[in-house]
Amino acid sequence: MADHHLPGDPPVPLTLRRSPRARRISLRISALDGRVTLTLPKSLPEREALEFAAEKEGWIRSHLAKHPEALDVQLGIRLPIDGIDRRIVTATGKRVLIREDEIEVPGDRPGRVLQRFLRELARDRLAAASDHYAATLGRPYTRITLRDTRSRWGSCTSDGGLMYSWRLILAPPEVLRYVAAHEVAHLAEMNHSPAFWAQVAHLYGDYQSPRSWLKKQGNRLHRYRFDV
Structure with missing residues (x-):
């Protein structure tokens, strides 16, 4: 290319x-x-x-003109974590700290540091949600993989492997949990049939609101560029 x-x-x-x-x-x-x-x-x-x-x-x-403008992750900008915008500031210590209205980031490359931190935070949240829904469903998954996917928020393989976009950590928590329930439901139904959506409703509950949020707001999570 x-x-x-x-x-x-x-x-x-x-x-x-x-x-x-x-x-x-x-x-x-x-x-x-x-x-x-x-x-x-x-x-x-x-x-x-x-x-x-x-x-x-x-x-x-x-x-x-219909797409949100790309935004470099650097000191001073506001970045959503769990759907809440927080301003990136220089940390006084040596680790990332999430506060009510700020994200303290050490070093002179906040984008790179935050990307590593957010991937690990996303892994913890998505593993916990996947564990919960898999236990409710009564079907185990084999592994969890995190990627920076642009075509989908998650997927489930025929051998029980779950893949998620780590950028889900930027979305509200209920959106992250909905995607986890959606992919875990595929362990029972590898399709999008009425039976599949019944499984999603059984695991998550009323999923229309987070599903709608992803359709309307999800593309904004890709505007943040961390590799600067």
């Missing part, structure tokens, strides 16, 4: 991806983070793909 920019104010990052199966240029804007990807045939000059993007500039910018 190659990275380019569409000129303008502001410039729009473009990712060019070659595919041996592509027969023409295709343009995709991620619904989660607004990433613009151009897929082009193997032998097509990059210049033609960039010209194609320039022709579509109005369409691209109108779609990007």
Whole structure:
């Protein structure tokens, strides 16, 4: 893949991806983070793909206007943890501390430090929720994996492996628990049939509110960039 920019104010990052199966240029804007990807045939000059993007500039910018602007995680910004916005400040000690309205972070790279801290916090919360729902269901899972997924908040494999996005720790606790119940329910029903949703309701209760929150607000959790 190659990275380019569409000129303008502001410039729009473009990712060019070659595919041996592509027969023409295709343009995709991620619904989660607004990433613009151009897929082009193997032998097509990059210049033609960039010209194609320039022709579509109005369409691209109108779609990007619907996405929340990316935000670098650094001192002074407000970051949600458990759905509560807290301002990032310099720690007086050597570890991360979450206070009512602030997050104390040591060192000069708060994004990197916070990412490690939040992954571990997410693992603890998601493991506890998964343990609880698996015990209620009466079916064990085999492992928990955390990733920074952009296409889904969780998944369940046929051998009982659970995968979650660690960014769920940024969402309200009930949203995190709903996703855990959703994936654990797949241990019994590997589909999205009425029987599956009945299992989710049995494990979690009324799941409509957290499910709706994810659909409406979930993409905002991807706006925070920690690797700066």
